Amino acid sequence: MNFCILSGRAVRDAELKVSRTSGRQYCMFRLAVEGMYRGKDRPKEVDFLTCLAFARQGEYLARNLKKGMKIAVVGTVKAYEREDEYGFKRPEVSIVVRQTDIFDRIKPRDPVEDLVDGDGEVLIPKEITQSVLKQIDATDIDMPDEFISKIGD
Numbered sequence: 001m002n003f004c005i006l007s008g009r010a011v012r013d014a015e016l017k018v019s020r021t022s023g024r025q026y027c028m029f030r031l032a033v034e035g036m037y038r039g040k041d042r043p044k045e046v047d048f049l050t051c052l053a054f055a056r057q058g059e060y061l062a063r064n065l066k067k068g069m070k071i072a073v074v075g076t077v078k079a080y081e082r083e084d085e086y087g088f089k090r091p092e093v094s095i096v097v098r099q100t101d102i103f104d105r106i107k108p109r110d111p112v113e114d115l116v117d118g119d120g121e122v123l124i125p126k127e128i129t130q131s132v133l134k135q136i137d138a139t140d141i142d143m144p145d146e147f148i149s150k151i152g153d
Contacts, residue, residue, distance in 0.1 A: 008033035016062035027058030053097035
């Protein structure tokens with residue numbers, strides 16, 4: 001049976017990549033997993049494992065898993081050979097992720113980010129502008145007519 005459960009910290013931010021052969025998207029991240037305590041004289045060993053997540057799981061991790069976050073991974077071990085830049089076949093081992101649980105809190109997005117477009121222009125939702133215009137009589141303010149018509153749209 002091929003089944004593993006690991007808990008560790010992300011070495012870097014997770015990256016969304018595209019497979020050269022199939023064109024499928026996948027997320028790749030490295031996981032630092034500490035070994036067992038072995039006494040005062042011998043420090044803990046740390047293993048660095050490559051993890052691969054596909055489909056929605058991969059997209060989720062690529063958006064949310066940042067360097068240093070603690071994560072638990074349930075998956076399977078996949079051993080394969082990869083050809084390096086010199087044409088030599090190198091053995092590789094990866095964890096194919098089936099399920100994850102991020103223990104560290106994911107920082108919520110700043111709501112102000114949703115109110116600014118790509119050019120830095122402030123976007124004010126129509127409901128807010130209409131509400132403001134109802135509260136004030138915009139025609140009494142010294143504003144050009146073209147500005148008032150833009151706000152009311």
